[in-house]
Amino acid sequence: MSSSLAGQAALPGARLRRQANLTRYLVGYLFILPAFIFFVVFKFGAVAYLIPLSLADWRLGSTTRAFVGVGNYRKLIVSPEFWNALSNTGIYTVAVGGLSIALGLVLALALRRAGRLQGLYQAVFFLPVAATMSAMAVVWRFIFDTNIGVLNALMRAAGMEPLSWLQDNRLAMAAVVLVGVWSNMGYTMVLFLAGLTTISRDLHEAAAIDGASAPRQFWSITWPLLSPVTLFVVVIMTLRSVQAFDSIKVLTDGGPLGATQVLSHLLYRVGFQYFDTGFASAISVVFFALLAGVTLLQMRAERLVHYQ
Amino acid sequence: MSDRQVASSLRMIVLIIVSLFAASLPAAAQAVRITFVRLTSAAHDAYLDPMTAAFEKANPAVAVESIKVPTGGYEAIAARALLSAAAGTAPDVVQVGWHLTRTFVESGRAVALDAFMKADRAFANDSLLPAMLELGKVDGRYYLVPIGISTPAMFINEEAFLKAGLDPKIPPKTWAETRAAAERLKAAGFEGVLWGWSITGNWIFQTMLESAGGRMASDDGFTVTFNREPGVRVAEYLADLAANKLMPVTDQTVQLFSSGRLGMLIDSSFQRVNLPRASKFPVRMVSIPTPDGRPGRLPAGGNGVMVLSQDVTRLQAAWRFSRFVTEPPVSRIVGENSGYTPANQSVIAALRKQYATDANFQTQLTDASRVVPWHSWPGPNGARIAQILRDAQQAFLLGRKAPKAALDEAAAQVTPLLKP
Numbered sequence A: 001m002s003s004s005l006a007g008q009a010a011l012p013g014a015r016l017r018r019q020a021n022l023t024r025y026l027v028g029y030l031f032i033l034p035a036f037i038f039f040v041v042f043k044f045g046a047v048a049y050l051i052p053l054s055l056a057d058w059r060l061g062s063t064t065r066a067f068v069g070v071g072n073y074r075k076l077i078v079s080p081e082f083w084n085a086l087s088n089t090g091i092y093t094v095a096v097g098g099l100s101i102a103l104g105l106v107l108a109l110a111l112r113r114a115g116r117l118q119g120l121y122q123a124v125f126f127l128p129v130a131a132t133m134s135a136m137a138v139v140w141r142f143i144f145d146t147n148i149g150v151l152n153a154l155m156r157a158a159g160m161e162p163l164s165w166l167q168d169n170r171l172a173m174a175a176v177v178l179v180g181v182w183s184n185m186g187y188t189m190v191l192f193l194a195g196l197t198t199i200s201r202d203l204h205e206a207a208a209i210d211g212a213s214a215p216r217q218f219w220s221i222t223w224p225l226l227s228p229v230t231l232f233v234v235v236i237m238t239l240r241s242v243q244a245f246d247s248i249k250v251l252t253d254g255g256p257l258g259a260t261q262v263l264s265h266l267l268y269r270v271g272f273q274y275f276d277t278g279f280a281s282a283i284s285v286v287f288f289a290l291l292a293g294v295t296l297l298q299m300r301a302e303r304l305v306h307y308q
Numbered sequence B: 001m002s003d004r005q006v007a008s009s010l011r012m013i014v015l016i017i018v019s020l021f022a023a024s025l026p027a028a029a030q031a032v033r034i035t036f037v038r039l040t041s042a043a044h045d046a047y048l049d050p051m052t053a054a055f056e057k058a059n060p061a062v063a064v065e066s067i068k069v070p071t072g073g074y075e076a077i078a079a080r081a082l083l084s085a086a087a088g089t090a091p092d093v094v095q096v097g098w099h100l101t102r103t104f105v106e107s108g109r110a111v112a113l114d115a116f117m118k119a120d121r122a123f124a125n126d127s128l129l130p131a132m133l134e135l136g137k138v139d140g141r142y143y144l145v146p147i148g149i150s151t152p153a154m155f156i157n158e159e160a161f162l163k164a165g166l167d168p169k170i171p172p173k174t175w176a177e178t179r180a181a182a183e184r185l186k187a188a189g190f191e192g193v194l195w196g197w198s199i200t201g202n203w204i205f206q207t208m209l210e211s212a213g214g215r216m217a218s219d220d221g222f223t224v225t226f227n228r229e230p231g232v233r234v235a236e237y238l239a240d241l242a243a244n245k246l247m248p249v250t251d252q253t254v255q256l257f258s259s260g261r262l263g264m265l266i267d268s269s270f271q272r273v274n275l276p277r278a279s280k281f282p283v284r285m286v287s288i289p290t291p292d293g294r295p296g297r298l299p300a301g302g303n304g305v306m307v308l309s310q311d312v313t314r315l316q317a318a319w320r321f322s323r324f325v326t327e328p329p330v331s332r333i334v335g336e337n338s339g340y341t342p343a344n345q346s347v348i349a350a351l352r353k354q355y356a357t358d359a360n361f362q363t364q365l366t367d368a369s370r371v372v373p374w375h376s377w378p379g380p381n382g383a384r385i386a387q388i389l390r391d392a393q394q395a396f397l398l399g400r401k402a403p404k405a406a407l408d409e410a411a412a413q414v415t416p417l418l419k420p
Helices: A002-054 A071-077 A078-109 A113-128 A135-145 A152-159 A168-198 A201-209 A214-225 A227-242 A247-249 A262-271 A277-304 B004-024 B042-059 B073-087 B096-105 B114-119 B128-134 B158-163 B175-187 B203-211 B229-243 B253-258 B270-276 B314-323 B328-337 B345-354 B357-370 B382-399 B403-418
Strands: B032-039 B062-069 B092-096 B144-151 B152-157 B192-196 B264-269 B283-287 B301-307
Touching: A002 A277, A071 A277, A078 A113, A078 A168, A078 A227, A078 A262, A113 A168, A113 B270, A135 A152, A135 A168, A135 A247, A168 A227, A168 A247, A201 A214, A214 A227, A214 B032, A227 A277, A247 A262, A262 A277, A262 B073, A262 B382, B032 B042, B032 B073, B032 B314, B042 B062, B042 B073, B042 B144, B042 B270, B042 B314, B042 B328, B062 B073, B062 B203, B062 B314, B073 B096, B092 B096, B092 B314, B096 B144, B096 B301, B096 B382, B128 B144, B144 B328, B152 B158, B152 B203, B152 B270, B152 B357, B158 B175, B175 B192, B175 B229, B175 B264, B192 B253, B229 B382, B229 B403, B253 B264, B253 B270, B264 B270, B270 B283, B270 B357, B283 B357, B301 B314, B328 B345, B345 B357, B382 B403
Parallel strands: B032 B062, B032 B092, B192 B264
Antiparallel strands: B092 B301, B144 B301, B152 B264, B152 B283
16 A cells, blocks of 8 residues: 555656656757758668669669669679679778778877877878878879889889789789778878877886786787777778779779779769669669678677777 | 650650740740750860850850869760759750760650751751761751761871881871881880770770771671671781780870870870870871771761750750850851861861861861761660770780680670660
8 A cells, every 4th residue: 555655656756757858858859850850861861762773774864764673683693793893892891991900000009109290190191081082093093004104113213114003903903902091091090099098008007017018018908998999990991991982983993804893883883884773773782781781790899899 | 665755755845846936936035044064174165165155145145054074074974964854953955975865865855956956047957067967866866966076086296206217297097007107116215006995985996997897786786796807807906016015005095195105196186186285295186097098987976965954945045055056156166176076067168278287187177077977886785885895905905815705705795785
């Protein structure tokens, strides 16, 4: 009896608290509502619209559209161009992502000891990130050009045989990876620098007193405590590398003979050069699913992350 | 034809009839604004900017909003225009390359201009070069009004020629002479000859093929023939040049030539104005060499304007703009400021007289009189086929595949894309 009375007395109090919470949160929800609507319409809406488009035979701008079911996906599965682009995307992502992360970390560790010049070096390494990639790629194209390129001019001056940087399959992939790393390592460096500032110096000092060497300090203190930043950097770099387009478009246009054609470039070519919007939408849907899958997998690695 | 296509055609016919009726009424005082999607670069702005300004001056009631597409060429323009059309904001006029005419027509967005051409007395049908007007025709109807045409031509670095002991006034006329000149240039430390294999996939290849007696496909367009004997001869000739380092395999044609390292470049006559400006040496433009030295067939490059307007008033203004590009003042602007040969015959005759001492201009005007259509593949896969042909050429030029094998593989890939 007494408990039921207490329960009845608690009810209005709980309701009031819920109402107060709702009012408090409502203001917050109202603040994010415009951005949320924008996001849903222009991001999720656009992605959702791809699905019906991928089920249609539709040429860009055409007044007619025919439903073809999974026809575009069937075409995709038997398309050697698609598998080649997928494989190139994997190679490019692993190479650019891996090298950018490794070099960004090395630069961040080195810059922490750079003293007063740290700001200057930081700006120099970060500059390619801020530059317009397509414009920078034009400059790189002239550096790599077989006949009038700076690189081959230097090689000729050194008595070496000039190389066809952008015409040879392997060299072309290496060239686009090099430009990709050049444009991304400043970005990872800044993120790692931010991560390093969160690690307390006390830990290093205590380890030093206990006689831990610099490599031991790195593997036992710095690296584990950088793991939250590393996870973030891996996710971001994977997305940036998979979506790379402008540098590849300008440097090689996916060539020679498809050697540097990645999924984003194939998507552009099919959609905006062949005007085959239905097929391009099918590529986009698969591309989106792959990216979402890879990102989810990476997020599951969060349990390996050490938070301070 | 599907119900939607029939409905779209009927809508277009009604629109044109209403526009023609409206055209007979006194001009409305209210200003009309039309959009014009076009190329932009120093070379293209040189004729497009004055052309648009001249139109606005002659038609004060019509304002032209130029939507400039800086990179990606004709394909980027087409993508921009078709995307806008899909979004319900189709531009009124689009600058279209000849090879993309069919793409627009098959999209159902292009307005057939036959009725305007017949009804509008101001349209100087008779004064236009018939061959050029025919280029804008698809399935018997006119869609593209020509701004100008370009033809494949050879550009000679006179300085390199003289250093190699060659006389630029006696240019190579045959393929064999071209190879011999390339050898001399190479011995003098220059790059020999660059046949512009990369230009829109197959333009130069088609020129060489047709000069050698071959054709891209059968008359109905559905049987591939570019891999027969004349095609193989072209491929073997080019592969031999590349293998012997007499031809650099690059798509940076203009940059390489203007750097002074290249002796001979086969590119578009559009470069007649651009190349000498970009180079620090005298440039001579001559007709493209052929297997036996006789004048060969010249597939027309270049562009025209196409109307996509969906509104009666704007359609009228768009037609007036399209008509204007063929009139003498604009034809003169195009002829003098670009390497395109304009459509108006009276202007061509005047330019021929006025520039009698300009050998490069004379070459351009003479070559323009013998153009043939650039091969247009039937169906929706023209751009994909152009890419296949470009890849095939790159494969044999880089020595990855034997010339015959590369062409046969390309033919096998193209054939299923041509299904009627």
